Amino acid sequence: MQDKDTSATSELIAQAQSWLAEDPDPETREELGKLIDTQDLAELTARFAGTLQFGTAGLRGELGAGPMRMNRSVVIRAAAGLAAYLKSKGQTDGLVVIGYDARHKSADFARDTAAVMTGAGLRAAVLPRPLPTPVLAFAIRHLGAAAGVEVTASHNPPRDNGYKVYLGDGSQIVPPADAEIAAEIDAIASLHDVPRPDTGWETLDESVLEAYLARTDAVLSPGSPRTARAVYTAMHGVGKDTLLAAFARAGFPAPTLVAEQAEPDPDFPTVAFPNPEEPGAMDLSFATAARTTPAPAPDLIIANDPDADRCAAAVKDGADWRMLRGDEVGALLAAHLVNHGAQGTFAESIVSSSLLGRIAEKAGLPYEETLTGFKWIARVDGLRYGYEEALGYCVDPEGVRDKDGITAALLLMELASELKEEDRTLLDLLDDLAVEHGLHATDQLSVRVEDLSLIADAMRRLREQPPTELAGLPVTKAEDLTRGTEALPPTDGLRYTLDGARVIVRPSGTEPKLKCYLEVVVPVADKAALPAARARATDLLAAIKRDLSAAAGI
Numbered sequence: 001m002q003d004k005d006t007s008a009t010s011e012l013i014a015q016a017q018s019w020l021a022e023d024p025d026p027e028t029r030e031e032l033g034k035l036i037d038t039q040d041l042a043e044l045t046a047r048f049a050g051t052l053q054f055g056t057a058g059l060r061g062e063l064g065a066g067p068m069r070m071n072r073s074v075v076i077r078a079a080a081g082l083a084a085y086l087k088s089k090g091q092t093d094g095l096v097v098i099g100y101d102a103r104h105k106s107a108d109f110a111r112d113t114a115a116v117m118t119g120a121g122l123r124a125a126v127l128p129r130p131l132p133t134p135v136l137a138f139a140i141r142h143l144g145a146a147a148g149v150e151v152t153a154s155h156n157p158p159r160d161n162g163y164k165v166y167l168g169d170g171s172q173i174v175p176p177a178d179a180e181i182a183a184e185i186d187a188i189a190s191l192h193d194v195p196r197p198d199t200g201w202e203t204l205d206e207s208v209l210e211a212y213l214a215r216t217d218a219v220l221s222p223g224s225p226r227t228a229r230a231v232y233t234a235m236h237g238v239g240k241d242t243l244l245a246a247f248a249r250a251g252f253p254a255p256t257l258v259a260e261q262a263e264p265d266p267d268f269p270t271v272a273f274p275n276p277e278e279p280g281a282m283d284l285s286f287a288t289a290a291r292t293t294p295a296p297a298p299d300l301i302i303a304n305d306p307d308a309d310r311c312a313a314a315v316k317d318g319a320d321w322r323m324l325r326g327d328e329v330g331a332l333l334a335a336h337l338v339n340h341g342a343q344g345t346f347a348e349s350i351v352s353s354s355l356l357g358r359i360a361e362k363a364g365l366p367y368e369e370t371l372t373g374f375k376w377i378a379r380v381d382g383l384r385y386g387y388e389e390a391l392g393y394c395v396d397p398e399g400v401r402d403k404d405g406i407t408a409a410l411l412l413m414e415l416a417s418e419l420k421e422e423d424r425t426l427l428d429l430l431d432d433l434a435v436e437h438g439l440h441a442t443d444q445l446s447v448r449v450e451d452l453s454l455i456a457d458a459m460r461r462l463r464e465q466p467p468t469e470l471a472g473l474p475v476t477k478a479e480d481l482t483r484g485t486e487a488l489p490p491t492d493g494l495r496y497t498l499d500g501a502r503v504i505v506r507p508s509g510t511e512p513k514l515k516c517y518l519e520v521v522v523p524v525a526d527k528a529a530l531p532a533a534r535a536r537a538t539d540l541l542a543a544i545k546r547d548l549s550a551a552a553g554i
Helices: 004-024 025-037 039-045 072-088 106-120 132-144 178-186 209-217 238-250 283-291 325-340 354-365 405-423 424-439 453-464 528-554
Strands: 057-061 095-100 123-126 148-153 158-166 230-233 298-305 311-317 319-323 345-349 367-369 385-389 392-394 441-446 475-479 494-498 501-507 513-522
Touching: 004 025, 004 039, 025 039, 072 095, 072 106, 072 158, 072 178, 072 283, 072 513, 095 106, 095 132, 106 123, 106 148, 106 158, 106 367, 132 148, 132 158, 132 209, 132 405, 148 345, 148 453, 158 345, 209 405, 230 283, 230 405, 230 424, 238 405, 283 298, 283 319, 298 405, 311 325, 311 345, 311 405, 311 424, 311 475, 325 354, 325 385, 325 441, 354 367, 354 424, 385 441, 392 405, 392 453, 405 494, 424 528, 441 453, 441 528, 453 494, 453 513, 501 528, 513 528
Parallel strands: 095 123, 095 148, 230 298, 345 367, 345 385
Antiparallel strands: 057 158, 148 158, 298 311, 311 319, 385 392, 441 513, 475 494, 494 501, 501 513
């Protein structure tokens, strides 16, 4: 037994030493060297238990040395795999545009990607500085690129980074491209085989950002009021300068900044998770809004996540500020676009509120549901507007075929301005939609785990013993989405249709979480019936959450 253990240890140390010999980064070389010298077998085992898997979300993981972490070695391999994939598709001298956020190592990963693309004979262009992800998504189409790469971990914790890949249509990769790129990555024997010149790529100037900003105006209606005032937080990310420029061009009052979170900071010192949806993340925004009272009082709070592709909003509700759910913002923007005569398909992912379908149907507009993620929403034919409950909104698909927190913020400001002229608020419009279409109330049961096997166990338990009722409502249809449906390709998820409710359960694609998306629909006779309908919806959601948690064993 001892010999077997000794052999395994020797093999692990040899594997780590082999990786160390190729690692181009002094920081991760030092880190790995210490782990080898101290024979920290637990940590080495974790680092070398496999490789970060390249999928439809690209790569995302914790920074550090070794193949199970995000580092320059992993990124160089990913870039080389992408270059080989593009060349296999005939893009022998295509342009690859590269953007990056302000996280630790993002600029290094962007530079390495540019060097690999150049070494492979492709053309590479890097955005001029850390900029919002939607600027990169725009630049791909604007410059006629073959592909794009964004180095970002979006709203993940500070220790993470990621690598998101877009193809020439400006939307994120979907199968089978992810598997084909992953195969090319696996085929790279050694980093020494990957040419990485020191020069040869282009660093773009401000004109690409100017072209993006010129399009942001186009999401607004000419002559619409621009009077709403906002408090704004960039959540320590890269959104501030671009959003301020977009507001100024559009003619909105400059927002009051949440000073503590205004500048990029890869350590995200004021929040546990830099995601507007997380508890506590908006506390400084609420405090800033309270300080601006009484005059000029803000009409809403706008928040971007760190790479500014998501947009959150909060509104005054009595004496307090209330975060709007992503589904509420999604419905508000849809109603606003319909009111301004938008034509084309409205689309959302299956985990988002069914209210969008009701709004589209009433307006006589095409409507589609897709799998989770903007990589699917962006591919809907004739797309005019798409959204996802996780604060993602695509309001200008011809310019940015992805979620865009800057243009979504502008459209929300226009809507708030129009309502302000009528002495109304976003909450008044939500009430109108509830009376017209029924109260659509959504919630989420989200469980973060250290041990990923807990997620697999919960999914297996639900598959083997699906609930027959939740909150006293019978389950009228139970679907295992791994088999696909007539409208959807296969995905790891479960969908339960109930009498007046809907539940979807799926593992997160980007975080160690099990996510359960809940929706109840309560008919509303008139505005006076809204309080009772809300109380009924709250009770139902709480009961569904309780029963589902028990059924899943979480």
